[in-house]
Amino acid sequence: MACIEAHGLRKAFGPKIALDGINLRVEEGRILGIIGPNGAGKTTALNAILGLAPYQGQLKVLGRDPWTQRDQLMCDVSFIADVAVLPRWMKVSQALDYVAGVHPRFDRAKAESFLARTTISHTSKVRELSKGMVAQLHLALVMAIDAKLLVLDEPTLGLDILYRKQFYDSLLNDYFDRSRTIILTTHQVEEIEHVLTDVMFIHRGQIVFNSSIEELESRYLEVTVRPDQIAAARALKPMYEREVLGRSILMFDHVDRQQLAALGEVRTAGIADLFVAVIGNQAGQKQGGAR
Amino acid sequence: MNTQSDAIRESPLESPAIAVISPSRRMYWSVRRELWENRSLYIAPIAVAALFIVGYLISTIRLVSKIHAGLALNPLQQQEALERPYNFAAVFIMGTTFIVAVFYCLDALHGERRDRSILFWKSLPVSDLTTVLSKATIPLVVLPLLTFAITVVTQWIMLLLSSVILLASGLSVATLWIHLPLFQMSVMLLYHLLAFHSLWFAPLFGWLLLVSAWARRVPFLWAVLPPIAIAVVEKIAFNTSHFASMLARRFSGGGQSAGFTPGEMSMVPLTQLGLGKFLVSPGLWAGLLVAAAFLAAAAQLRRSREPI
Secondary structure, three states: OEEEEEEEEEEEEOOEEEEEEEEEEEEOOOEEEEEOOOOOOHHHHHHHHOOOOOOEEEEEEOOEOOOOOHHHHOOOEEEEOOHHHOOOOOEHHHHHHHHHHHOOOEOHHHHHHHHHOOOOOOOOEHHHOOHHHHHHHHHHHHHOEOOOEEEEEOOOOOOOHHHHHHHHHHHHHHHOOOOOEEEEEOOOHHHHOOOOOEEEEEEOOEEEEEEEHHHHHHHEEEEEEOHHHHHHHHHOOOOEEEEEOOEEEEEEEOOOHHHHHOOEEEEEOOHHHHHHHHHHHHHHHHHHHHO | OHHHHHHHHHHHHHOOOOOOOOHHHHHHHHHHHHHHHOOHHHHHHHHHHHHHHHHHHHHHHHHHHHHHHHOOOOHHHHHHHHHHHHHHHHHHHHHHHHHHHHHHHHHHOOHHHHOOOHHHHOOOOOOHHHHHHHHHHHHHHHHHHHHHHHHHHHHHHHHHHHHHHHHHOOOOOHHHHHHOOHHHHHHHHHHHHHHHHHHHOHHHHHHHHHHHHHOOOOHHHHHHHHHHHHHHHHHHHHOOOHHHHHHHHHHHHHHHHHOOOHHHHHHOOHHHOOHHHHHOOHHHHHHHHHHHHHHHHHHHHHHHOOOO
């Protein structure tokens, strides 16, 4: 069964179209990264999936309609909307008590063991904790929930690099087990690159790119072209070209690796560079079309 | 086809080994959560009660001379003089919890959006209706009972204090204990709190919760200005004041419907409370219907409201 299935998902705020009829299918056991510029519709899409906002079109999450069945859905779905949402007045022990009180799939012992690895004390209030500790606490709560789908919207916003790395490490090592599905968005694309199994780019309310990481790695190659080979390289129709320190780097889609090796140094395209290439081309086309 | 096979595969996965959490347990934890967050709900009335006891203790310096003066009064006046401080205590504590209840309601569904914690609450399997009802439980059930408990304890402390002082002065406590109908007063108080503060004021608290769920800023003004605006528009347009007098009846007339006003509560014998009359009064049921509509609307609003 698909974890998420959407057809013609649409959402407009007045005249502004936030989601322009997207179709989406996320299978179980994937770690999907949704990447897009600010205001591209990432959070709108996640809000629809989590039942936080109404939408037009068809959407099923774990077979349920999130807008009308949010409370039941939340038995199987966890999310961290952003690190600052834990209520500041709450004590750590109260957070554990409350979640244990209302959530059927919360394993308190597991949460306690995650917390034991941190310096967070049970008697502290959330307002007394540092930003990084709040993130650790939230993650401990969420990881102790045996959910089928975990959604993380900018979970590491405002955290320093040490915490960000820890965050993704514990997510992979202690939580992900191939039967769960994780969806995450972030601006720090490089940090989640090694975590993902799938990646999706959203731009202006539309999905402009959607691929598994294996496919991406075999399809998109970047070549640092030697100056004398530049004409030959351009003849192979690169999808994007940029210059770094006076050297041309060209990105190719579906071009044989051997063939490219003759032109210069070949490597797999990074998600960030691919994102710039795809969105850059989109923006170019849009502008061209407008003229 | 597809959906059918999905349903078959899904069903055995759904049930086993998952602890079922009953709605009442979710409600219980939601109400507890409110008490954790809003400690002023019980701190404020307890502080007022403590202050009142301190004030009473100071006033007992004159207690002995008052008792002597009181002997000259007729029995009815005597009883009234005896009861007065106890009724004062009740009125003070009730007034405090009422103000606390109003501000609690205005913040209940606004504060969680302002500090974005609504995103955390919504990540848990608790429905919006459960949340709104748990918040409505505070002014409708928790605070009246809390007020009752605090008031009764305060009144007993006052009685014991004055007894000790009378005994220390070598006077008899018999008059005090015989003429002060403390038990009867407590029953009256409980009836007054449940009938008036809870049931009769339910639409008020419902309205405040609705405004709290709706307003982006300054919920207090949004709660107060629209009713005033309606009354003013009605006055100007039709030169009538039905709306204003309806509100006035709600605030003051409840006393008549419930059988008494706080100051004279001990004067009414239990049999004349008018409980039956109160329970069949259309004003009560209309108010409860309005309150239910406000709460349902608040739950709907909370579903779609985003953090501010």
